[in-house]
Structure formats: C-alpha cells, structure tokens
Amino acid sequence: MEDRLVIARCLLTTGHLFGVFDGHGGHGFAQLVSHRLFDYIALSILPHPLLKEYIEQNKRMHLVQVIHTIDALTDEQSQAHFDSLHAFALALLSDVGRPFSMQDALHRAFVQLDADISREVAEQRWPQALRFALMGACACVVHLDGMHLHVASAGDCKAVLGSLAEDASWRARALSTEHNADNIGELRRVLSEHPEAEVNTVVRQDRLLGQLAPLRALGDFNYKWPVGQVVELLVPLAGPHALPPHYCSPPYLSGAPEVSHHHLGPHDKFLVLASDGLWEQLQPHRVAKLVGQHMSGRQTLDRLRLLPQPRLRLGQVAHILAARHKGLAQKPTDANAATHLIRNALGRTEYGIEHSKLAAMLALPQEVVRSFRDDISIVVIYFNSDFLRLSPAG
Numbered sequence: 001m002e003d004r005l006v007i008a009r010c011l012l013t014t015g016h017l018f019g020v021f022d023g024h025g026g027h028g029f030a031q032l033v034s035h036r037l038f039d040y041i042a043l044s045i046l047p048h049p050l051l052k053e054y055i056e057q058n059k060r061m062h063l064v065q066v067i068h069t070i071d072a073l074t075d076e077q078s079q080a081h082f083d084s085l086h087a088f089a090l091a092l093l094s095d096v097g098r099p100f101s102m103q104d105a106l107h108r109a110f111v112q113l114d115a116d117i118s119r120e121v122a123e124q125r126w127p128q129a130l131r132f133a134l135m136g137a138c139a140c141v142v143h144l145d146g147m148h149l150h151v152a153s154a155g156d157c158k159a160v161l162g163s164l165a166e167d168a169s170w171r172a173r174a175l176s177t178e179h180n181a182d183n184i185g186e187l188r189r190v191l192s193e194h195p196e197a198e199v200n201t202v203v204r205q206d207r208l209l210g211q212l213a214p215l216r217a218l219g220d221f222n223y224k225w226p227v228g229q230v231v232e233l234l235v236p237l238a239g240p241h242a243l244p245p246h247y248c249s250p251p252y253l254s255g256a257p258e259v260s261h262h263h264l265g266p267h268d269k270f271l272v273l274a275s276d277g278l279w280e281q282l283q284p285h286r287v288a289k290l291v292g293q294h295m296s297g298r299q300t301l302d303r304l305r306l307l308p309q310p311r312l313r314l315g316q317v318a319h320i321l322a323a324r325h326k327g328l329a330q331k332p333t334d335a336n337a338a339t340h341l342i343r344n345a346l347g348r349t350e351y352g353i354e355h356s357k358l359a360a361m362l363a364l365p366q367e368v369v370r371s372f373r374d375d376i377s378i379v380v381i382y383f384n385s386d387f388l389r390l391s392p393a394g
Contacts, residue, residue, distance in 0.1 A: 002027045003275050003377035004034035004071075004137075008064040010042050012050050015145030017041060017064065018379050020157045022138040022275040029135035029219040031071050032117065036081050037141065038064045040109035043089055045102065045143075051093045059086060076126035084116035103259040106143065106152040114218050114255035121221060122233060130237050136212075136220030139257070140176055142273055144381065147264045147391050149271070151175045152257035154216040156276040162288040163267045172288035175260050178276070179216040181206035186215050194249050201246035208252055209244040216254050223253035266389040269295065271381040272341070277374035281345035290344055291380060294337045338378035345376060 002023035009016050017038045023030025042063035046054065054061050059082045073081065091112075098104075121129045138155020151159045153176035161173045179186050181203055194202050204210035212223060222230050222242050227250065234242035244252075262268075272278075272287050282290070333353075334340040347358030364372055 001375055002030055003277075003375040004030045005068060005377050005379060006034045006038060006066065007068040007379065008038050008066045010045075011062055011065055012042065012054075013045055015045075015143055018142040018144070018273055018381060020140050020273050020275050020377050020379060022155065022157050022277075022375070022377070023135065024137070024214075024217075025135035025220070026131075029132055030137040032073070032077065032132065033113065033137050033139060033218050034069065035071075035073050036085075036117075037109065037113055037139065038066075039081070039085055040088065040113045041106060041141065041143065043085060044092065044105040044109045044112075045100075046092075048093060048096070051089055055086070055089050055093065074126055080120045080125040084120065088112050088116070102143065102148070102150050103261065106141070106150060106259050107257055110139070110152060110154060110218070110255055110257045117219065118221050118224065122225075122229065130233055132219065133221040133225075133234055134238055134242065136214075136217040136253075138179075138214050138217050138276070140273060141257075142271065142381070147388070149175070149262045149264055150259060151262075152259045153177070154179065154218060154255055154257040155214040156180050156279075158274060158276070158279050158284075160272045160274075160284045160287060161262065161268060162270045162272065162291055163265075164269050164292065165267065170285075170288045170292035172284040174284055175262055175271070177258060178279075179214055179258070181213075181215070183215075190215050190252070194252070198246065198248060202252065209246055211244055212253065216256065216258075218255045220253050224251040224255075226250060264383060264388055266385060268383055268388065269385065270337075270383060273379040273381065274341075275375060275377045277376035278341060278345055278378055280374060281376075282341070287341060290341055291337050294332050294334075294340045295382075297332045337380040341378055341380075342376055346373065 004021040004023065004027075006019045006021070007016070019034060019037065021030040021034045043051075043054070054063075117132070121133050124130060138157050140151065140153040140155070140157035140159055142159060143150045153159065156178040157176070158178060159175045161175055163171045163173065165171050177183055177186070181187055187203060190208070191199060191202055202209065207213055208215055208223065212220065222234055223244060227243070227247060230243050230247070270291055272291060278287070332340050334343060343353060343358060346361040347353045347355060349357060361373060
C-alpha cells in the first residue's frame with residue numbers, strides 16, 4: 001500500500017488539515033511527506049508573534065495534533081525534519097513585509113518541503129536516503145477553518161464537493177484538477193518551460209519524458225536535479241535508467257500545488273478527498289450521489305430518537321417518519337461512507353454489488369494487482385448544516 005492518509009488539528013491557529021498522499025516507486029516518500037507537510041503548513045500560517053515564540057522554544061512547540069495516521073519517521077528523519085522546519089521558521093520570520101494569503105502559505109509550504117527533502121536526500125541525512133530520490137508522491141491537502149475551505153493539490157489526487165440542490169439532487173464540484181496529460185492547461189505549462197526543440201520528448205505517450213504519469217508531484221528528484229547530480233548520486237545506485245531519456249533541461253517535474261478556495265454555503269454537505277484509485281473507477285457525480293444516498297440511509301442504522309426535540313407536533317413526527325421511511329430504501333451495508341465508496345468502486349456491476357467481484361478485487365496478489373486497480377484512499381468530511389445556515393455569507 002503506497003497511499004497515506006493524515007488528519008490533524010492546528011494547535012496554534014484555528015482549522016483542521018486533511019491529506020491524501022499517493023506514493024509511487026514505493027511507500028517511503030508518501031510516508032515521509034505525510035508526516036511532515038502539515039507542520040510546514042501550520043508554520044506557514046502562523047502570525048509573526050507566534051513564529052518568534054516557536055523559534056525561541058527551539059522545537060519544543062507542537063504545531064499540529066495528529067488525529068489519524070500510520071507509521072512513523074525514523075529518528076534520523078525526525079531530526080532532519082525539525083532542523084529544516086526551524087530554518088523555514090527563520091525564513092518566514094525574516095519576510096516581515098510579505099502580505100499574508102492562505103493560497104500563498106499553502107503553496108510555500110509544499111515548495112519548501114520539497115526543496116528541503118531534496119537537500120536532505122542529497123546530503124544523505126538518514127540511511128539509504130538516496131533511494132528516496134527515486135520515489136515520489138502526489139498530494140491533495142484540505143485546510144478547513146469555519147466557512148473557509150482551501151484545497152492544495154499537486155498530482156492526480158482529487159477533492160470533490162458534494163452539494164444538495166434545490167430539487168433534492170446531489171451535485172458534484174471538483175475543487176482540484178488532475179495534473180496529467182489529460183489536462184490541456186497543465187500540458188501547455190510543462191511544454192512552455194522547456195526549449196521548443198524538446199516539444200516531442202517532454203511528454204510522450206501521455207507521460208513525462210515517456211515515464212511518469214503525474215505532471216506534478218513531491219519528490220521524484222531524478223526529474224528535478226541537474227544532470228550531473230543525477231549521474232553522480234543516482235546512476236551508481238540504480239543504474240543508467242535513473243537518468244530519464246531526453247533529460248536535457250531539468251527540472252521537468254514541479255512540486256508546487258494548485259490552490260483553490262471555496263466559501264461553504266448551506267447547500268454544501270460533504271467533501272470527498274481521495275487518491276486517483278477511486279476516480280479511475282467512479283466519476284465525481286457518481287461519488288457525490290453515493291455519499292448523498294449513504295447520508296440519507298445511514299440514519300436508519302440507528303434507533304429512532306425523538307427525545308431531544310420536546311413538544312413535537314404530530315405533523316413533525318409524520319415528517320420525520322416519512323424521511324426515515326425514504327432512508328430505508330437506501331439503507332447501506334456500511335456505516336462508513338468511505339467503505340461504501342470502495343465497495344461500489346470495486347464490486348459494482350450492472351446488476352448491483354457483486355460480492356464475489358469485490359472479494360476477487362481485494363484478494364489480487366501484489367504482483368498483478370496494479371493491472372486491475374490502484375490503491376484507494378478516501379477521506380469523507382461532513383459539514384455542519386446548521387452552522388453553515390446560520391453563519392453570515394461573505
């Protein structure tokens with residue numbers, strides 16, 4: 001499993017962070033980035049007084065409280081992380097005149113982390129560090145603070161907003177774009193950064209230099225380092241194929257994210273954040289409908305409780321019972337919406353969910369599984385409708 005999921009709360013500012021990291025070339029880089037990026041983001045949004053305090057505390061202040069993650073960094077990786085984070089804090093503090101924007105903060109955090117890991121790997125700050133130069137990770141991160149939702153994405157993970165329209169239908173809106181050869185704007189960006197003589201080699205067969213599918217990613221330093229550095233450090237480790245073909249004008253790959261902002265409204269109900277393994281199986285509108293129906297049916301998994309609402313009128317009770325009856329028709333097998341999506345992505349046929357197909361897809365041996373499906377990692381974030389309805393617009 002090369003994907004990683006992380007959920008955390010910012011401790012020194014308001015807001016929560018959610019991230020999906022889709023690794024390639026091994027799980028190591030996704031693991032490394034998933035443990036480090038949120039600290040960089042939390043640091044980049046700190047006001048200057050708190051930045052000073054963080055520096056004075058000399059690495060003793062925690063920036064985020066991780067709610068969900070797996071694995072851990074080694075001692076050497078942790079030391080490299082905190083050394084680089086401290087240097088980043090000093091750089092941020094020196095930028096006194098730079099106006100703050102969340103978009104800029106997210107962009108800067110991604111770029112700085114990528115640069116720091118690149119340097120640490122080249123300096124071999126931990127055992128077998130050079131192997132990380134041949135790995136990478138796509139990343140899609142959400143910062144949620146009240147009504148404000150920011151999405152920063154580099155690669156082919158995706159964030160899709162689910163909203164309930166006036167006609168009671170579910171609508172899907174992508175808040176991130178996939179950075180691959182299907183994205184014409186992204187393709188033009190990549191081609192514009194290299195000499196015209198390379199127009200036929202930069203992207204071949206829908207892959208960067210004919211090899212890498214995402215056109216943005218953290219890591220993959222053999223697509224970023226100068227030719228001499230790749231030859232000196234990576235060719236002895238991995239052989240001549242460590243240097244991609246037609247490698248003439250690096251860097252070819254960017255770790256900079258595309259950042260979007262959405263002001264949540266009362267019709268916005270949830271956000272689905274997932275690696276490309278989900279989107280290869282299900283279209284965004286289908287995902288929104290499945291999660292929306294799951295929301296309606298999930299209430300029937302619990303006993304009906306009317307006690308929190310005293311003095312209910314008969315008409316109100318009838319309305320509640322009618323809604324519950326409607327939900328019974330959509331009663332899900334899974335209490336968890338992410339599991340519900342995976343069940344539909346891997347097990348659905350034209351006749352409904354076929355459990356034998358689902359079991360077969362989940363039991364595929366490691367050596368052949370990529371021919372049938374990619375790893376799938378999903379976070380479903382539900383919004384408080386009452387809060388959104390009562391909050392001022394703007």
